[in-house]
Amino acid sequence: MLKYLFAKNEDIPAGSSAIYFGFSSIVWFVIGTGLGSFNAAKLAFPDAFVGGGEFFSFGHMRQVHVHAVIFGWISMAFAMAMMYITPVLGNTKLWSEKLGVWNCTLWNVGLSLGLTVLWAGMTSGREYSDFPWFIDLYLAVAVFIPLAVNVWMTILTRRTQGIYTTNWFFAAATFMVIIVFIVGNLPEFFHLTGLTEAYLTWWFAHNVLGLWITPVAAAIAYYTIPKVTGNPLYSHRIGHLHFWSVVVFYSTPAAHHLMSSPLPEWLKSFASVEGVLILVPAIAFVSNILLTMQGKWNMFVENLEVRFTVTGCLLAIPLNMQGGFQQTRAINWYVHGTGWIVAHAHLALLGFSTFLEGAAVYLGLQTLMKRKLYSLTLGNVHFWMLLIGFSIYWISMTIAGLIQGAGKIYEVPYIDVVIAEHPYMIARWLGGTMVFISNIVWLYNMWMTAREGTVVPAGRMPHEMAYER
Amino acid sequence: MSWIFEKPLVTLSDTKKIESDKVLWEAEDLGGITEDNNRVPVPIVWLVALTVLTAFAITFPLWGQRPTAAIYAEYVQAMDKPEIKAIQSDVAAIERIVAMSQGSQYNAQLERHPVTMDDLRILKPQIEELTKKGVDLKDYTVVGAQVVLANFEGNFRADGSRERQQPWWDKGYTIDIFYLSYFFIFVVLIIKRLPPSTWQPRHGGEHK
Structure with a gap:
């Protein structure tokens, strides 16, 4: 890939940047979940794993895990999907493969630098925006703006009159994430403190989820399901309801992360209503995708990409039921600051989002490399280990969170709560480690697909061909 | 078009x-x-x-919304009554204050925001100070140990009168009704x- 950095744009094969992003994302997924497994081991086996100096302390390592997963795995898988799907939907080529290759290189460099400084203990200490200000600026300028330019220019130079639903989301999300990054990090640029910092921290954290991860993951499903099943998208109208409700309802509830803070009550009430209303885009999304599956439910069993996508779509139901209600004053009082929230975050990022973009990476890499998946068995192993590992993690942390909530409300001594939740910390480590191992299997499978996968003839899609292994 | x-x-x-x-x-x-x-x-x-x-x-906001200072005004006044001052036990004193305030328009809110005598001792000077100033206690919120102006309470006209005072149950709701209405009209x-x-x-x- 590096040879394309200084090649002419027309000499770079179509799909190069998407393949680069695809493999980068899987590598970051392995690294991110490996760090997650290590961190979970520290909580499950504190006698064996606590120690080893400050660099391996939980406080340092947790931030590295979170940022590797969000800005490595999830965001680079999104970039992969955009580099692949945006031009396809416009019946055109990517505006600039060279920009895409540079974008991916600078992304990998910047993320490595960012994670290194986090590891070294240089942090803003603001959840999800822990990177120090110079890394934030780097990510805005060298990562998200070039990505947006490539996506927007590809859409503007499309050869279709209309723009398909997926590209509405891609265009809007690449624009909104730049705003979120710059405005959300203002406290670091201008040293804002107090309640302003708290609010903007959660404005950033909420909107990175709501205006970047959630809409892009959903946009991918809008492509994958119609493309692989061959069914038309059930309803263009529901697509409108989904898109606009994401923009309107997901952008406003940041204050619901701070329900116990001295923010104005009107702001919290407003945010709390909007927080429940994130169920509107969720209802629109889930119904549109599941109704598109009509007559093709056999593919949920038979086709790996469809199985990943529909699983992610189904996980959107508990995700949004939790997200919609856990922020209300009555419920937040109980679950705030407990493992319940950790479980919910993993449901969003490792459940809903990961399964949707996993499908895009499977489909995109096979299509662009014109290679059938090396091993369906390994693909199935990946799916089931990922799903079971995630489920163990999610359920165990949800239970641990409820125990912590009870301990908090009834003022149980902290050490008693720690002892009570210890079994669930072990289960969390087991689940997380299964996810980590499954991703090593995935990386091997995709590497072997690139090297030895059956060639897909021109004009055919990988899913149209039978597996040979 | x-x-x-x-x-x-x-x-x-x-x-x-x-x-x-x-x-x-x-x-x-x-x-x-x-x-x-x-x-x-x-x-x-x-x-x-x-x-x-x-x-x-x-x-x-039946659950969890911070109370306004207005709901404790009667409690604070009751603290100075000889009958309350004569009670030695704090528990008995607050029980008597609560009993004396039965029938208050704030009963439902007071049930959801119970206080102890120690809480009242912290709130009392702040509420008395605000009362002396002649401000409306419904505008002031009890945030932890402080009674502060912690919410946008509406605009004032040039003559000093209030355009609209938010009732306790509508801090952020009316604006939401407009916001939702615009959204659904736009999407339809x-x-x-x-x-x-x-x-x-x-x-x-x-x-x-």
Whole structure:
């Protein structure tokens, strides 16, 4: 890939940047979940794993895990999907493969630098925006703006009159994430403190989820399901309801992360209503995708990409039921600051989002490399280990969170709560480690697909061909 | 781009626009993806309506919203009564204060925001100070140990009178009703500009 950095744009094969992003994302997924497994081991086996100096302390390592997963795995898988799907939907080529290759290189460099400084203990200490200000600026300028330019220019130079639903989301999300990054990090640029910092921290954290991860993951499903099943998208109208409700309802509830803070009550009430209303885009999304599956439910069993996508779509139901209600004053009082929230975050990022973009990476890499998946068995192993590992993690942390909530409300001594939740910390480590191992299997499978996968003839899609292994 | 309002629940576009939309919809190949023109299913419409109602019902500030200073004004006054001063036990004193305040317009809120005598001793000087200033205690919020102006309480006219004072149950709700209304009007307008949902595009020459 590096040879394309200084090649002419027309000499770079179509799909190069998407393949680069695809493999980068899987590598970051392995690294991110490996760090997650290590961190979970520290909580499950504190006698064996606590120690080893400050660099391996939980406080340092947790931030590295979170940022590797969000800005490595999830965001680079999104970039992969955009580099692949945006031009396809416009019946055109990517505006600039060279920009895409540079974008991916600078992304990998910047993320490595960012994670290194986090590891070294240089942090803003603001959840999800822990990177120090110079890394934030780097990510805005060298990562998200070039990505947006490539996506927007590809859409503007499309050869279709209309723009398909997926590209509405891609265009809007690449624009909104730049705003979120710059405005959300203002406290670091201008040293804002107090309640302003708290609010903007959660404005950033909420909107990175709501205006970047959630809409892009959903946009991918809008492509994958119609493309692989061959069914038309059930309803263009529901697509409108989904898109606009994401923009309107997901952008406003940041204050619901701070329900116990001295923010104005009107702001919290407003945010709390909007927080429940994130169920509107969720209802629109889930119904549109599941109704598109009509007559093709056999593919949920038979086709790996469809199985990943529909699983992610189904996980959107508990995700949004939790997200919609856990922020209300009555419920937040109980679950705030407990493992319940950790479980919910993993449901969003490792459940809903990961399964949707996993499908895009499977489909995109096979299509662009014109290679059938090396091993369906390994693909199935990946799916089931990922799903079971995630489920163990999610359920165990949800239970641990409820125990912590009870301990908090009834003022149980902290050490008693720690002892009570210890079994669930072990289960969390087991689940997380299964996810980590499954991703090593995935990386091997995709590497072997690139090297030895059956060639897909021109004009055919990988899913149209039978597996040979 | 002209609008028609003869059948607003069917379409808001004129025949010319509908016909051009239909031609484009059927002719265009979006990377092999096609879309249908199905209406938003009735159960989904009801589910969205239920969600909106639930959003207001479950966030209604019966639980957890910080109280205003006004609800404790009677308690604070009662603290200076000889009958209360004569009670030695704090527990008995607060029980007596609560009993004396039965019938207050704030009873329901006071039940949800109980205080101890120690709490009242912290609040008392702050509430008395505000009362001396002649401000409306309903504008002031009890945030932990402090009584502060912690919410936007509406605009004042030039003569000093209030345009509208937010009741305790409406801190952020009216604005939400407007916000939601604008959203749903906007989305309905967008959707109703499409060809009527009775028409379905033909994909691959197959008539639906």
